[in-house]
Amino acid sequence: MTARVVLGVGAGIAAYKACELLRLLTESGHQVRVVPTPDALRFVGEVTWAALSGQPVTTDAWTGVAEVPHVRLGQSADLVVVAPATADLMARAAAGMAGDLLTATLLTARCPVLYAPAMHTEMWEHPATQANVALLRRRGAVVLPPATGRLTGRDSGAGRLPEPAAIFAAALSLLDRGPAAPDLAGRRVVVSAGGTREEIDPVRFIGNWSTGTQGYALARTAVARGAEVTVVAANVALPDPAGVKVTRVVSAREMRDAVLAAAGGADVVVMAAAVADYRPASRSPGKIKKDGRPPEPIALTENPDILAGLGSARNAQDRTPLQDPDAERGRLASSSSPRQVLVGFAAETDTSPAGARAKLARKGCDLLVVNPVGAGLGFGTPDNEAVVYGSDGTVTPIPRGPKEALADVVWDLVVTRLPQR
Ligand code: CTP
Numbered sequence: 420m421t422a423r424v425v426l427g428v429g430a431g432i433a434a435y436k437a438c439e440l441l442r443l444l445t446e447s448g449h450q451v452r453v454v455p456t457p458d459a460l461r462f463v464g465e466v467t468w469a470a471l472s473g474q475p476v477t478t479d480a481w482t483g484v485a486e487v488p489h490v491r492l493g494q495s496a497d498l499v500v501v502a503p504a505t506a507d508l509m510a511r512a513a514a515g516m517a518g519d520l521l522t523a524t525l526l527t528a529r530c531p532v533l534y535a536p537a538m539h540t541e542m543w544e545h546p547a548t549q550a551n552v553a554l555l556r557r558r559g560a561v562v563l564p565p566a567t568g569r570l571t572g573r574d575s576g577a578g579r580l581p582e583p584a585a586i587f588a589a590a591l592s593l594l595d596r597g598p599a600a601p602d603l604a605g606r607r608v609v610v611s612a613g614g615t616r617e618e619i620d621p622v623r624f625i626g627n628w629s630t631g632t633q634g635y636a637l638a639r640t641a642v643a644r645g646a647e648v649t650v651v652a653a654n655v656a657l658p659d660p661a662g663v664k665v666t667r668v669v670s671a672r673e674m675r676d677a678v679l680a681a682a683g684g685a686d687v688v689v690m691a692a693a694v695a696d697y698r699p700a701s702r703s704p705g706k707i708k709k710d711g712r713p714p715e716p717i718a719l720t721e722n723p724d725i726l727a728g729l730g731s732a733r734n735a736q737d738r739t740p741l742q743d744p745d746a747e748r749g750r751l752a753s754s755s756s757p758r759q760v761l762v763g764f765a766a767e768t769d770t771s772p773a774g775a776r777a778k779l780a781r782k783g784c785d786l787l788v789v790n791p792v793g794a795g796l797g798f799g800t801p802d803n804e805a806v807v808y809g810s811d812g813t814v815t816p817i818p819r820g821p822k823e824a825l826a827d828v829v830w831d832l833v834v835t836r837l838p839q840r
Contacts, residue, residue, distance in 0.1 A: 422497040422594050424451045425528070427521045428468070429505035430458035432571050433537040433580035437502045438463065440583040441471050444500075444590065452492060454478070454521045456508060480520050489520055493527030500590050501525075503537035503580045504562070506548045513551035529643075531593040532560040535586045540576030556801060557632070557657055559639055559823060563589060602834045604645030606686040610637045611678055611725075613653035615671040617698035619717060620707045628798035629693035631655030633764070636822035637691055637829065638663045644830055649681040653692050671695050671722035678725050682754040687833055689762040690726045690784075698722055723747075726763045729755050730783025758838045762786045762829065768793065775808045785810050785836055788829060807832060 424444055428437050434455070444451045453468040457478045468476045480489035493499070501508065501521075508521070512534075517523040525532065534555065542548055543565055552562050563586065566579040580586075612634020616624040635657050638650045642662045649664045653674055659665045666677045671694045682688050697719035707715075732751035755761075761784035765775065770791050779787040790805040792798070804819040807829065817828045 420594075422449045423495055424449045424590070424594075425492055425496045425499045425524055426451050426453045426472075427499060427501040427504075427508075427524065428453060428455040428459045428463070429501065429503050429508040429521075429537075430456050430462065431503040431505045431537045431580075432462060433503040434459050434462040436580050436583055438467060438471060440500070440502055440586050441468070443583060443587040445472060447587075447591075449594075450474075452496075454492065454524055456519055456521050478520055480523055489517070489523035490527050492520070493524040494529070496524070496528055496530050498530055498590060498594050499525065499528045499532045500535070500586065501533065502535035502583075502586050504534040505536075506538045506542040506545070506551075509534060509536065509548065509551045509555060509562075513554045533586070533590055533593055534560060534562040535581050535589075536562065536565045536578070537580035538565070538578050539570055539574075540578045543578045554658065557635070558661075561589065561593065601645035603641055603830065605840075606646045606837065607684060608641045608646040608648045608687045608689070609651065609678060609681045609685045610634050610641065610648060610689045611651045611653070611674060611692035611694075612638070613655040614693040615653045615674055615695045615722075616669050617671065617695050617722075618669075618702045619699050620703035620705065622706050625695055625698065626654070627693045627695065629653075629766075630799040631657055631692075632799060632801070633803060633822045633825070634689075634691035635660050637689055637826040640823055640826040640830060646687075649685075651677040651681060651692070653694075671698065671725075675723050675725045675728075678729075679750055679754040682729065682759070684756070685759060686837060687760045687762070688726075688729060689764075689829070689833075691764045693766065694725060695722055696724075724782075726761065726782045726784055729759075730761055733757060733759055733761060734783050760785050760833050760836045762788065762833065764788045764790070766790055766792045766798070770806065772806075772808070772814070775806070779808050779810060786829070786832055788825075 428434050451472045452474050453472045453476050455478055465476045511522050512525045517526045556562055563581050565577055566581045567577045568579045569575045613631035614627040614629030616626040618624050638648050639660045641648045651666050653668050668674045668677050700718040700720040728751045733755040736757045763782050763784045765778055770789050775789045787808045788805045790803055802819055803822045803825045805817045807815040817825050
């Protein structure tokens with residue numbers, strides 16, 4: 420397959436190595452448009468890029484205006500590779516700036532984007548750069564770790580451009596993944612994300628470590644596959660995924676209300692949030708003081724189980740139309756429908772199949788994604804692994820990999836369970 424690749428070149432000495440990357444891309448049959456930043460041309464000139472790519476080279480949006488290049492290049496690309504990605508370039512991309520053709524292209528691209536950073540170790544390790552890299556990754560870009568070794572001068576450390584062959588291999592694997600199939604087009608999807616907080620008093624709460632990374636990856640991948648997505652986010656500090664309606668909540672009961680409100684008419688509900696099972700039976704209106712007395716135990720009361728509620732309402736509708744005078748059950752019934760696909764997540768320290776199957780049955784859902792907690796996996800990490808148990812007896816292991824990849828497998832499993840239209 421011939422792909423349309425944009426090779427973005429930042430203003431770093433490693434720009435000369437991007438010539439080799441360009442050769443690898445063109446010799447494997449891909450059509451490459453090189454888009455250097457204006458300053459990148461100080462390192463390798465326009466003539467070299469044009470000759471090696473066989474394509475015109477421009478750095479600003481003022482050339483060939485009739486073709487609206489600042490929009491068209493990004494829109495029509497199958498892959499954007501940025502090599503070298505300098506600290507400045509990634510900062511501008513993370514901030515959504517679009518002052519030259521490359522940053523405008525990064526803003527309009529909806530295809531996979533791969534950054535190969537190159538800079539001095541101090542610049543790479545600076546919290547500003549690390550925050551920008553983290554932000555780009557959370558938005559779905561792949562940022563390769565820089566290689567360690569000899570830098571421009573006599574110094575060495577982390578910050579070398581990865582070898583062109585390694586960047587090329589990463590580019591090919593992104594191209595292999597291909598554009599997402601629009602197999603959720605026209606489907607309404609609700610995803611819960613993050614972790615609920617239950618107030619003890621105005622300054623304290625019972626919470627958990629969930630950051631919403633997996634839920635947001637599910638939302639992003641569902642949008643890429645054409646779904647209309649609502650995210651119910653409990654205490655998530657991540658930037659809103661593009662094209663998603665986000666409803667913010669704090670507690671389990673707020674999450675229940677928001678999920679039920681969004682779930683009416685939804686084709687799929689994915690409960691990726693960590694929901695507190697219990698809350699303090701009463702919230703102290705004032706800050707609880709030590710006062711030199713022995714500590715009072717906090718009495719707890721149970722929270723509603725959102726997923727189990729949706730599961731039992733849905734499964735009751737499966738058999739007979741639900742006509743229940745009880746307000747809570749009536750609300751659940753109008754939020755579910757017999758063909759709605761329900762997915763639960765379970766972060767466990769004990770991932771035994773028997774425990775997973777029991778939880779799947781208890782929740783009455785179609786799929787339960789069981790992921791281990793610990794050893795660099797789980798809360799707030801970019802990677803995850805899981806085993807997905809289906810109510811139809813299927814077991815699908817998902818090997819360790821980016822949360823986006825896990826999300827795509829979950830959607831693959833959901834798609835096969837959606838009623839045909
Ligand atoms: N869940 C929910 N409402 C709750 C608790 C959990 O909807 N009050 C959902 C979670 O969003 C998740 C699934 O149920 O999709 C499993 O959550 P988990 O905490 O693992 O299950 P629990 O029922 O709390 O079981 P336990 O704590 O005993 O493991």
